[in-house]
Amino acid sequence: MDRKVEPRVPLLSVFAAFFVIGATAFGGGSAGWIHREIVLRRHWIGDGEFLATLALGQALPGANGIKTAALIGDRLHGAAGAATAVFAMLAGPFAIIVALGAAYARIGELPVLHTVLDGIAAAAIGLTFATGLRGLAHGAPGPAGLAVAAVTVLCVGILRWPMLPVVLVLAPVSVALALRQRRS
Amino acid sequence: MRAPAGDTLLALAAVFVPLSLLSFGGSNAVIADIAHQSIAQGWVGERDFADFFALARAAPGPGSMLAALIGWQAAGLTGALLATLSLYLPAAVLVWAAARLWGRWRGSRWHAAVERGLAPIAAGLLLSGGIAVLRLSPGGPAVWVAAFAAGAILLRWPGLHPVPLMFACGALFAVAGTLVH
Numbered sequence: 001m002d003r004k005v006e007p008r009v010p011l012l013s014v015f016a017a018f019f020v021i022g023a024t025a026f027g028g029g030s031a032g033w034i035h036r037e038i039v040l041r042r043h044w045i046g047d048g049e050f051l052a053t054l055a056l057g058q059a060l061p062g063a064n065g066i067k068t069a070a071l072i073g074d075r076l077h078g079a080a081g082a083a084t085a086v087f088a089m090l091a092g093p094f095a096i097i098v099a100l101g102a103a104y105a106r107i108g109e110l111p112v113l114h115t116v117l118d119g120i121a122a123a124a125i126g127l128t129f130a131t132g133l134r135g136l137a138h139g140a141p142g143p144a145g146l147a148v149a150a151v152t153v154l155c156v157g158i159l160r161w162p163m164l165p166v167v168l169v170l171a172p173v174s175v176a177l178a179l180r181q182r183r184s
Numbered sequence: 185m186r187a188p189a190g191d192t193l194l195a196l197a198a199v200f201v202p203l204s205l206l207s208f209g210g211s212n213a214v215i216a217d218i219a220h221q222s223i224a225q226g227w228v229g230e231r232d233f234a235d236f237f238a239l240a241r242a243a244p245g246p247g248s249m250l251a252a253l254i255g256w257q258a259a260g261l262t263g264a265l266l267a268t269l270s271l272y273l274p275a276a277v278l279v280w281a282a283a284r285l286w287g288r289w290r291g292s293r294w295h296a297a298v299e300r301g302l303a304p305i306a307a308g309l310l311l312s313g314g315i316a317v318l319r320l321s322p323g324g325p326a327v328w329v330a331a332f333a334a335g336a337i338l339l340r341w342p343g344l345h346p347v348p349l350m351f352a353c354g355a356l357f358a359v360a361g362t363l364v365h
Contacts, residue, residue: 025244053283060282062204062275063211063246070276071283079280086276093245094252094268098261100239101253108235112358117238118323119330119357123350124241125314125321126334128212132310133339135303145304152308156216157315163217167206167305175301179293 009044009076015088017042018069023092025065034068045075065089144177192259193266195225200251200270207275208302211248213309216316218251223320227258234321242350246272326357 017037025033039050053075057067066089073085107113136149148170155166199221203214215237222228228236233254240250248271255267314331321327330353338344 023244056283057279060275060279061207062279063207063248063272065246066211066272066276067279070280074280074283082276082280086272090245090268090272093243093249094264096243097240097245097249097252098256098264100243101236101256101264104235104239112361114231114235115323115357115361116354117235118321118327119354120242120350121234121238121317121321122323122327122330122357123334123346123353124238124247125317125327125331126336126349127241127338127346128215128247128310128314128317129331129335130338130342131212132307132314133335134342135310136307145300148301149304149308149311152305153311153315156309157312160216160220160316162220163206163214163309164202167208167309170305171208171302174305175297178300179297181300 009081011077011080011084014073014076014081014084017044018073018085018088019092021069022065022089023096025093034065034072038072045072049075142181144174144181148174148177189259193263196227196255196258196263196267197270199225200255200267201274204271204274205278207248207271208306208309210306210310211246211271211275212313213306215248215250215313216309218248218254219316219320222254222258225258227254230320231322232257234317234323237317238354242347242354323357326360330357 021033021037035050038044039047045053050072053071054068057064057071060067062070066086069085069089070082073082075081077084104113136146152166152170155161156163199218203217203221204211206217207214219233223230223233233250236250236253237247239253241247243249249268251267251271252264255263255265257263259266314335318328318331334349334353337349338346
């Protein structure tokens, strides 16, 4: 790949942009927020470059927003840009969650707080289900993909087996199935 | 709160670093494992875990930022920092390094197969995370009903912003809870 890693955007601007994204990305859909700030508003990279970056990130582990920040930071200012983007992206949410945790420690005895948090959690679990099902519909069509997803849910979600061995066994099987499917 | 003993810090890193490298499909995929392990380690109880999950989802940033709260509970501010960095940095470094190698494979059979092969596992892990949190939630059947309803609403209307839905659901629970008592 023809990589251009000459610094294009000053580190301070990289930090400022990703700090704002991190501190305002409610609901976990960080990729959408990154697209809006970096591509649409600041024009630092194009749509094609952004999508290629996202696709690569999908094949690898990591929080979606954080790994997208690492990859785009790398394009903007090389290794230093990647590190800056990742720390900027984490700084805001970390400070906010610690502050919320401290508040929770003080008023955690209020019964109504638990009730409200149960409601928020229920909607958040619904979001997780919707995201998983949508990902299944778009990313894993065909019986093989559905079977792999079902086995994953059975082992990790229902039988509560530890994830590491399950993924280590299923990943090669699933990639082999995808390879075969592609060849035929 | 206990003093941040070296043992606890090591244990936090030992739990979160592997999970970082395993979080295919996003860090929410490992929430099931975060729940099982942090409760087994005695860092949080089920009530706290359910509340932390809700707090992290209501705040900006990744929902897996609840790792910071678990680290805080286990070993104070040092624990919070360590858990956060352990959960996010290893994967970020791996992805960054892989990006420099992976580019030359783009368009190859392997590239597509790896993406297609990992997609259903990622989806399965996401669903498992939802199930794990539901089973832990002390809120009872109301939480199950509300979770499935919210999921159906978000599937039906994908453009709907999830955050107002979360706060609406929280308010609904508060009102219903007050009426019941």
